[in-house]
Amino acid sequence: MENKDDSIEDNTIYESETPSDLNGLQVSEKDKKLEEEEDEEEKEELSVEQIFEHKKLPTWQKQLTVGACGGIFSFSLFQLHYHEARPHHRYHNFSQCFCWAFRVLLHEDWTKLLEKTGWLKQPFTRQENTIIQICVITSFGITFSGGFGNYFFGMSDAVAKQTPNYDSPLDVKNPQIGWMMGYLALASFVGLFSVLPLRKIMIIDYKLTYPSGTATAHLINSFHTPKGAKLARKQVKTLGKFFTFSFLWGFFQWFFTSGNGCGFANFPTFGLEAYANTFYFDFSVIYVGVGMICPHIVNVSVLAGGILSWGILWPLIGTKNGEWYPANLSSTSINGLQGYRVFITLAMVLGDGLYNFTKVVGRMLINMSQEIRDKRNGILPVADGDSSGSPFPSYDDERRTKLFLKDQIPTWFALGGYIILAIISIITLPFIFPSLKWYYVLVIYIFAPILAFCNAYGCGLTDWNQIKTYGALAIFLISAWAGSSQGGGILAGLAACGVLMNPVSTASELMQDFKTGYLTLASPRAMFVSQVIGTAMGCVIGPCVFWVFYNAFSDLGLPGSQYPAPYAMVFRSMAILGVEGISALPQHCLEFCLAFFVASVLVNAIRDTVGKKWANYIPIPMAMAIPFYIGSYFTIDMFLGSLILLVWKKVNKAKADLYGPAVASGLICGDGIWTLPSSLLALARVTPPICMKFLSSSTNVRVDAFLASS
Structure with missing residues (x-):
């Protein structure tokens, strides 16, 4: 009705x-x-939804229109934004920002064309806009999770030749479009169903922020704001100012990045010693914006994790170089300090994730039993008040919750889809990779929903997608299980990595999209159909784009080349380590992992025991774990964003509440969109004109002497 x-x-x-x-x-x-x-x-x-209150809401079927499909096809041309083929130090879900920008540029012309042909029967709504974003983002996400720069390419002969002791034909499989498309389809579609039943808990009950999804929603809402809303116009103007500043700042920084280690991102803010331990402000306004969206406790947690790991733990373990692990190893060797970083991070993530997964499942069972007992069919209220901290839900939250739960996706559909697709994968994947036995795939799919929840939960807190961490776990365990007695263990581990990485990453993207849809009143059913279409497109487009790179650059993956694909060697090294067994891990690594796993569980238990008031002063283990592996540079940025918002609220809380999300969204999306032209410049081999580096005084003297002598 x-x-x-x-x-x-x-x-x-x-x-x-x-x-x-x-x-x-x-x-x-x-x-x-x-x-x-x-x-x-x-x-x-007026709040956002009060402004849109009298806009007619289209049904979920009408949100899937010809206009949306046309826009989607236009965006698919930009799959050349292919970071995994190039060395990079950060991974974020900011493809939403790219898609929104090109929607603004391209979809307007497409809509006018449809209007002239008479095919466009309804106004272009924010719900349709959201569906466009979701389909493109899903397709775009396959490029990141597809492993074209890591586990896929790590299977190739080009990477295998760099490890001559492990170049068995059974451990090599060169890329081919046919099997890559089939493999991605089998591994990716499963992820759409893995955490689908938990969408209400993640978005409404836990109120996870998903900063990229939230920023995209603010952009969409601002683009479709009805005329006459004075506050909305001011918010759009504010967003535009900071969007422009962020984009131009990224453009300005590009001029100083001609070479490795050049540019503002390598500014030793707190000195060279701190810089060596990743403590510096990298002038990335993206992370400042994320810090303004994330709760203060999340920003404090990542900073605490960075101090604990890179300020205390890693320097202490580094003193055991040559004692606990071999000296003179490369910085990416899992046999050395990198092994502690990877596996301790995994232990913390799994400890936090498993604790919350158990709590969520328990809560679901309790709610289900109460509903059966009381014969209730109503909508559950928003948990713990609204996002502003009020004990009662706001008008926006009430309206969004009602519509978010209106077009329910049945739980039996999600469970049935997951089981059917998992069975198909278990039967089919061993034909593509003979060393990947069916029971390996079965075990992965038993635990994949738990790990998908962990990743979606962590991404909701901090906006970081930790798929490489989970991929490392799959590589190590399956390679160790397969062993090297009959060969094929390395290839089995790399193939298992994708079987786990794809559904885990897809689940995280799914929740990001649901957050956007929740804030724009898009139908979950329409979103899910769009995600299915986007996944199908990504499974075709991703391998095709990779195939272009693979054939166009003969030196792809070689050290010192334009596209060295460093993670391909790292992932293959992980598989080799797995084949060699746990004994190849550095000393005391397992003891550290166990200690941090238990600590994560205990900290969560304490947070739940002391109550909400005191829990806000106890760090979140999942957030603390992220800098353990990645580094501390982004924690400074996020903490600065949190500090800016805190001071702003002290000076003028009303304006901070009204304009803070617009400022954060502008900072995130402006810098995010600059990444696209910078990538195209790199593809065109356009080199920045200046390299700005920072040297110690002693090194500078030696450089000056060398230049003088030459």
């Missing part, structure tokens, strides 16, 4: 009656002016 309010025309919300007194007499000009000012103030206080 159509909502009565939805049938009201857009402009009625902004219309006002001619002021008059109770006796029908004309009021004075002064009173009229005061009343108009009061009306204007009331409009200023």
